[in-house]
Amino acid sequence: MKPFTYERPRTAADAVAAVLRKPGGRFIAGGTNLLDLMKLQVETPGHLVDVQDLGFNKIEPTPDGGLRIGALVTNTVLAADPRIKRDYGVLSRAIVAGASGQLRNKATTAGNLLQRTRCPYFYDTNQPCNKRQPGSGCGAIGGASRGLGLMGVSTSCIATHPSDMAVAMRLLDAKVETIDDVGTVRSIPIADFHQLPGTTPHIETILRPGELITGVELPRPLGGRHVYHKVRDRASYAFALVSVAAVLQRDGSGRVAVGGVAPKPWRVEAAEPLLRRSSESFANSLLSGAAPTEDNHFKLALVERTLAGILHEVRA
Amino acid sequence: MNGSGKWRVSRRGVLAGGSASAAMATMLDAQPSHPRRQADIPVYDVSFTVNGEPRTLSLDPRTTLLDTLREHLQLTGTKKGCDHGQCGACTVLVDGFRINSCLSLAVMHEGDRVTTIEGVGSPDHLHAMQRAFVQHDGFQCGYCTPGQICSAVAVLKEIEAGVPSHVTEDLTATCVPSRAEMRERMSGNICRCGAYANISDAMAEVAGVNV
Ligand SMILES: Cc1cc2nc3c(=O)[nH]c(=O)nc-3n(C[C@H](O)[C@H](O)[C@H](O)COP(=O)(O)OP(=O)(O)OC[C@H]3O[C@@H](n4cnc5c(N)ncnc54)[C@H](O)[C@@H]3O)c2cc1C
Ligand code: SF4
Ligand code: FES
Ligand code: FES
Numbered sequence: 007m008k009p010f011t012y013e014r015p016r017t018a019a020d021a022v023a024a025v026l027r028k029p030g031g032r033f034i035a036g037g038t039n040l041l042d043l044m045k046l047q048v049e050t051p052g053h054l055v056d057v058q059d060l061g062f063n064k065i066e067p068t069p070d071g072g073l074r075i076g077a078l079v080t081n082t083v084l085a086a087d088p089r090i091k092r093d094y095g096v097l098s099r100a101i102v103a104g105a106s107g108q109l110r111n112k113a114t115t116a117g118n119l120l121q122r123t124r125c126p127y128f129y130d131t132n133q134p135c136n137k138r139q140p141g142s143g144c145g146a147i148g149g150a151s152r153g154l155g156l157m158g159v160s161t162s163c164i165a166t167h168p169s170d171m172a173v174a175m176r177l178l179d180a181k182v183e184t185i186d187d188v189g190t191v192r193s194i195p196i197a198d199f200h201q202l203p204g205t206t207p208h209i210e211t212i213l214r215p216g217e218l219i220t221g222v223e224l225p226r227p228l229g230g231r232h233v234y235h236k237v238r239d240r241a242s243y244a245f246a247l248v249s250v251a252a253v254l255q256r257d258g259s260g261r262v263a264v265g266g267v268a269p270k271p272w273r274v275e276a277a278e279p280l281l282r283r284s285s286e287s288f289a290n291s292l293l294s295g296a297a298p299t300e301d302n303h304f305k306l307a308l309v310e311r312t313l314a315g316i317l318h319e320v321r322a
Numbered sequence: 323m324n325g326s327g328k329w330r331v332s333r334r335g336v337l338a339g340g341s342a343s344a345a346m347a348t349m350l351d352a353q354p355s356h357p358r359r360q361a362d363i364p365v366y367d368v369s370f371t372v373n374g375e376p377r378t379l380s381l382d383p384r385t386t387l388l389d390t391l392r393e394h395l396q397l398t399g400t401k402k403g404c405d406h407g408q409c410g411a412c413t414v415l416v417d418g419f420r421i422n423s424c425l426s427l428a429v430m431h432e433g434d435r436v437t438t439i440e441g442v443g444s445p446d447h448l449h450a451m452q453r454a455f456v457q458h459d460g461f462q463c464g465y466c467t468p469g470q471i472c473s474a475v476a477v478l479k480e481i482e483a484g485v486p487s488h489v490t491e492d493l494t495a496t497c498v499p500s501r502a503e504m505r506e507r508m509s510g511n512i513c514r515c516g517a518y519a520n521i522s523d524a525m526a527e528v529a530g531v532n533v
Contacts, residue, residue, distance in 0.1 A: 007384045009362070009363045009382075009384065010383060010384070011364055011383070012366060012383040012427075012429055014430075014432070034427075034430070036425075037425055037426055037427060037430065038407055038422070038425045041386070041425050041426070041427065042406050042407060042425060045405065045406065054383070054427075056430055058430065082419070082480075082485055085485065085486055086483065086484055086485040086486060088484075088494075091486060091493040091494055092493075092494055095493050098486055098493055099486075099488075099493070102486055102487050102488045102490070103488050105510075106407075106410065106509055106510025106511075107420060107473070107476070107477065107480065107487075107507050107508075107509075107510050108407075108410060108413055108420045108421050108422045108473065108510045109407055109422060109425075109510065111419040111420060111421050112421050112422070112425065112426065240509075241509075242488060242506055242509035243509040243510055
């Protein structure tokens with residue numbers, strides 16, 4: 007690890023000021039992604055601002071019947087919350103499909119949304135990678151790309167966003183709440199939060215420098231059947247090849263979001279009426295414009311078959 | 323700290339090599355509590371309890387909780403496998419929650435209560451889980467074992483507390499410690515010797531599930 011300085015402020019205003027004051031300032035929450043990358047010198051922050059004392063560790067009801075999840079709420083606490091288990095089952099299911107019990111005890115809501123890609127070329131500082139080092143090229147395009155993306159990708163980068171939790175939050179139309187150095191508060195629809203790579207794959211979210219995530223708001227519950235199916239190389243403790251989050255209603259309507267295929271959770275609302283027709287017609291619409299590689303072409307069929315399985319199970 | 327200074331010097335000596343090691347040894351003798359200190363790097367004071375004992379250390383902020391336990395406090399029961407959150411060998415309990423100590427900075431644990439395998443039980447007073455691992459041969463080489471036992475102890479508490487897992491069928495029903503539940507929840511602890519079946523037996527016995 008490169009040397010860095012460290013501080014643990016007590017208010018959001020102090021934290022935001024601290025991260026902007028020193029060069030290379032970064033927030034650190036659970037540390038499970040940032041420290042991993044710092045050990046490899048993929049990330050080299052000069053100053054770490056520990057956010058654990060800022061008080062964003064509660065799950066509270068909102069006036070319009072939803073829930074507000076503090077940025078610091080751990081993945082374990084969130085998945086185990088009785089209101090989440092009862093009304094937002096797809097979120098509990100997505101969280102416990104990710105990482106391990108130990109990691110989920112440390113992983114936070116904000117840190118999980120901001121975790122970086124698992125592209126092996128991004129992790130290996132000997133390889134070219136436009137995301138890690140803009141302009142250096144992309145090792146994955148033309149390389150080993152079995153785990154990489156095919157939707158929303160560009161000729162600069164085909165990385166996927168690895169979070170399971172974010173896929174469920176996209177399905178639920180969550181909003182990400184932030185605060186910046188002048189005290190401006192934003193509520194960002196999760197659909198707009200993660201950015202597509204285009205020619206700037208190092209820019210991954212809509213957040214501005216120093217902007218702090220304070221929480222995530224869930225709208226009122228949707229009812230229906232909540233499902234999260236994750237397909238991976240091992241039965242547990244592995245990232246998704248593809249994952250499908252769904253909330254399906256008795257009348258045949260529903261929502262579907264997909265993980266493991268794009269730089270953000272992939273959802274196309276306009277395709278959702280086709281869920282009443284068949285998994286094929288929905289998947290064709292959801293995945294239209296796909297740019298698969300030879301290695302990851304299988305994901306197209308895998309998404310459709312995983313969804314077919316879910317529809318079969320729910321409608322049986 | 324008994325005898326540990328010597329160990330540090332010899333390891334530093336190997337790293338620094340030849341004539342540099344004498345100078346290094348002098349430097350370390352002068353600063354016995356900062357074995358990793360470098361002139362240009364700030365150190366931070368941190369206090370937490372480990373196995374019930376209050377500890378205060380001055381550390382380079384890069385020091386992980388794992389390295390602090392092993393190299394500064396000589397609690398070498400906790401093991402380093404991958405150092406990247408991928409194996410579980412470094413699992414310890416912090417305020418009762420199991421975490422990977424390799425992916426956590428010691429300076430972030432001010433005021434915390436850390437329990438390592440040395441604090442779970444002692445040779446004279448084994449924890450029920452330690453006894454069950456011995457009885458069921460829940461290990462071969464033993465390298466993953468401290469992490470497995472810390473994790474196993476926490477898993478039973480998580481089930482009791484209603485934390486769901488990937489194999490929980492009904493999220494709103496009461497969680498029960500079935501074999502399937504325990505196996506899934508232990509997936510963050512890898513065993514190269516493949517002692518999984520016996521680990522599962524040990525846990526089942528402690529949980530009171532039919533072995
Ligand atoms: C072996 C392994 C397996 C894993 N498997 C999975 C998996 O299957 N599925 C999955 O979804 N995840 C998986 N993960 C990833 C894990 O979920 C993330 O590491 C974790 O969610 C990150 O949360 P954190 O709080 O530790 O973040 P940190 O590492 O503390 O931070 C991550 C990023 O978020 C920023 N940040 C943190 N908090 C804030 C805030 N409040 N405001 C602004 N910025 C902030 C930090 O600056 C940093 O850039 C795995 C990780 C490991 C090591
Ligand atoms: S796919 Fe993206 S992250 Fe992976 S090597 Fe290419 S530029 Fe880097
Ligand atoms: S050493 Fe920490 S998980 Fe492997
Ligand atoms: S007993 Fe050898 S690694 Fe588990």
